[in-house]
Amino acid sequence: MAKTYGKxxxxxxxxxxxxxxNHELEATLDTSHDWIVxxxxxxxRHVADANETTSTMAVKASxxxxxxxxxxxxxxxxxxxxxxxPDYFTPPVSSMVQSMLGxxxxxxxxxxxxCTGFVYALVTAYQFIETGAYRNILVxxxxxxxxxxNWEERSVSVLFGDAAGAVVVQPSDEPCGLEGYVLGSDGxxxxxxxxxxxGSARPFSEDVLQEGSHYLQMNxxxxxxxxxxVIGPSCDEALRLAGKSMADVDxxxxxxxxxxxxxxxAKDMDIPLDRWIVNIDQYAxxxxxxxxxxxxxxxxxxxxxxxxxxxxxxFGAGMTWASAVLQMQPN
Ligand code: UT7
Numbered sequence: 001m002a003k004t005y006g007k008x009x010x011x012x013x014x015x016x017x018x019x020x021x022n023h024e025l026e027a028t029l030d031t032s033h034d035w036i037v038x039x040x041x042x043x044x045r046h047v048a049d050a051n052e053t054t055s056t057m058a059v060k061a062s063x064x065x066x067x068x069x070x071x072x073x074x075x076x077x078x079x080x081x082x083x084x085x086p087d088y089f090t091p092p093v094s095s096m097v098q099s100m101l102g103x104x105x106x107x108x109x110x111x112x113x114x115c116t117g118f119v120y121a122l123v124t125a126y127q128f129i130e131t132g133a134y135r136n137i138l139v140x141x142x143x144x145x146x147x148x149x150n151w152e153e154r155s156v157s158v159l160f161g162d163a164a165g166a167v168v169v170q171p172s173d174e175p176c177g178l179e180g181y182v183l184g185s186d187g188x189x190x191x192x193x194x195x196x197x198x199g200s201a202r203p204f205s206e207d208v209l210q211e212g213s214h215y216l217q218m219n220x221x222x223x224x225x226x227x228x229x230v231i232g233p234s235c236d237e238a239l240r241l242a243g244k245s246m247a248d249v250d251x252x253x254x255x256x257x258x259x260x261x262x263x264x265x266a267k268d269m270d271i272p273l274d275r276w277i278v279n280i281d282q283y284a285x286x287x288x289x290x291x292x293x294x295x296x297x298x299x300x301x302x303x304x305x306x307x308x309x310x311x312x313x314x315f316g317a318g319m320t321w322a323s324a325v326l327q328m329q330p331n
Contacts, residue, residue: 012064041259114317165292
């Protein structure tokens with residue numbers, strides 16, 4: 001039987017209109033524009049207003065992706081939503097998105113692997129496409145982390161922003177799609193990115209509220225070291241599995257956590273920075289949304305073409321890592 005490939009036929013992104021610059025943060029936090037730019041490359045972040053939730057942002061990006069693909073939401077066979085900042089622990093945000101899209105009875109699941117969530121979800125989508133189990137799959141990466149950081153504490157709050165990105169994957173007879181991928185997890189150092197309370201280990205209480213231990217905490221230096229250690233090898237392995245070399249790659253789309261991490265990886269891998277898609281300056285770290293947001297934005301600007309060979313690479317909470325060699329559409 002002929003192999004079924006997966007083609008990305010639609011993409012879309014959404015970032016809330018409210019932009020908070022580093023200079024604005026200087027007014028309320030013991031921080032400075034210069035510190036944030038020098039240490040991270042971030043100039044501004046988009047932050048959701050009170051009317052927005054994770055699901056409403058996911059739905060906005062999804063409608064754009066569905067419109068581009070030219071299929072109604074009722075034609076979807078599967079919805080995958082990657083996020084670590086859902087509307088609720090339960091119901092799953094994926095079911096909320098499914099309902100809000102009017103995609104009646106379509107299976108939906110939430111993938112919670114931190115910043116690697118979109119790549120994990122995309123790889124999952126391709127398994128269903130390539131086996132022929134499902135034909136039309138919506139994959140969303142969305143994050144509303146501004147509600148999970150302590151805005152009175154400088155070390156984490158300045159780093160994150162809110163956004164959503166989505167793609168539609170459909171079958172294709174012509175060669176394209178996910179050519180090689182690596183997914184990894186090492187929970188031994190999971191404490192490096194943690195929301196210590198609010199879950200079963202430490203349920204919400206007065207003490208939790210007073211301590212603020214329900215907010216996101218991060219050991220920045222540990223995560224930085226981890227990220228620079230895994231990016232190169234996971235890219236090399238995905239390329240090896242795809243039977244390709246770095247010379248075949250048009251664009252690398254990395255998770256946008258810190259410009260210095262991207263610069264270190266570019267140096268380490270000897271790939272000039274102008275082949276890396278970078279938009280952290282305007283959006284900060286949008287976790288599971290960062291790759292689909294950067295992808296949709298660079299496709300819309302025409303910088304990236306759907307027939308280009310892409311290398312996606314991500315790392316984050318878990319600790320997890322994920323990389324994928326992707327050709328969205330046949331040549
Ligand atoms: O997406 C999930 C994955 N996350 C990441 O990849 C994040 C990885 N880590 C990083 O990006 C960096 O480690 C950070 C940007 C989080 C921090 O940069 P750093 O160069 O590792 O700084 P640091 O944490 O070692 O802190 C250096 C200094 C400290 O002061 P002292 O102890 O040297 O006096 C901090 O208190 O900078 C201080 N500091 C700040 N100063 C001004 C920390 N946050 C701030 C701030 N403004 N916002």
